[in-house]
Amino acid sequence: MYPGAMKDRHEAVVEEVLHCSASAAHSLVAASWCRSGLKHGLDAGADRVPDLVSASDLIQRRQRCELMLEVARPLLDQLFQIVSATGCAVMLSDNDGVVLEARSLAGDRELFDRIGLTPGGVWSESREGTNGIGTCLIEGRPVTIHRDEHFASRNTGISCMDAPVRDATGQLVGALDISNCRYDHSAAMGMLVQKIVQDAARRIESGIFRAHFASYRIIDANLPGGDAALLAVDRDDLVIGATFAARHRFKLTNACLGGRRTASNILGGEEATSFADSERAFLRRALARADGNATKAAKELGIGRATLYRRMERVGLQRR
Known part of the structure; x- marks a missing residue:
């Protein structure tokens, strides 16, 4: 099937889905x-040219994502190798689906630049339709969009493997993407690359969390x-x-993370029950168990x- 017929067939399939949603x-x-x-x-x-944000907009976006980029850049280099x-x-x-950082071989870079998979390229679902970056951000989970799974026929030569990246508070801040434009990139290969992408995204999230809470003890659960x-x-x-993963596993809300629950309680361990610990710690734990209610804690x-x-006053604890 020649390219024109492939394009027509893809658009017909899309139209059929839209009419039978x-x-x-x-x-x-x-x-x-x-x-x-x-x-x-x-x-x-x-058929349209790729959307690109301005150079000044890209700089501002990178500044807003400074911590994520600081953690991610060496990992992006390793992943690219x-x-x-x-x-x-x-x-x-x-x-927002705007590419902040990109790594590609010199021989492939012209192609990726031409289709907009380059710094400043806008790949939100609202702009490009179904694609790895945009759909990953909408779904909030790892996705693979292989070739003709893209919405736009102009993007059906691309295979995209993506995983979401979240900040230290569990909020979605970006998508990690590996894309391939070669015809020999199979769906089976995409499944292997997807595992690599997910592992790298977890490492970025861990790095962001550890950097954000650098002055605190980190428990790896x-x-x-x-x-x-x-x-x-x-x-x-x-x-x-x-x-985000810990919040989901242990059913933690923002209220739980306001110094109201102990790690021992969350992880199912034994808690201290005497003043042999520091009195300050003991009182804080009692208040945490009582959800901040001083009468109940007493x-x-x-x-x-x-x-x-x-x-509480003696050990420097404030009344709530």
């Missing part, structure tokens, strides 16, 4: 196609082969930070509320 309930790609065509009004057959021989490019976007489940703990064993400790307040 029930398939969107069962397929990530079909759901994304429906968003692209029905919500964003995109035309699968449109692993996959470059297969013609893959490595990219990191912000949460990862299971073998699991996500980056990390907790940040203060000197009294109270948890003050958790990665009752649990077997002392009066006034006594609790005196002890």
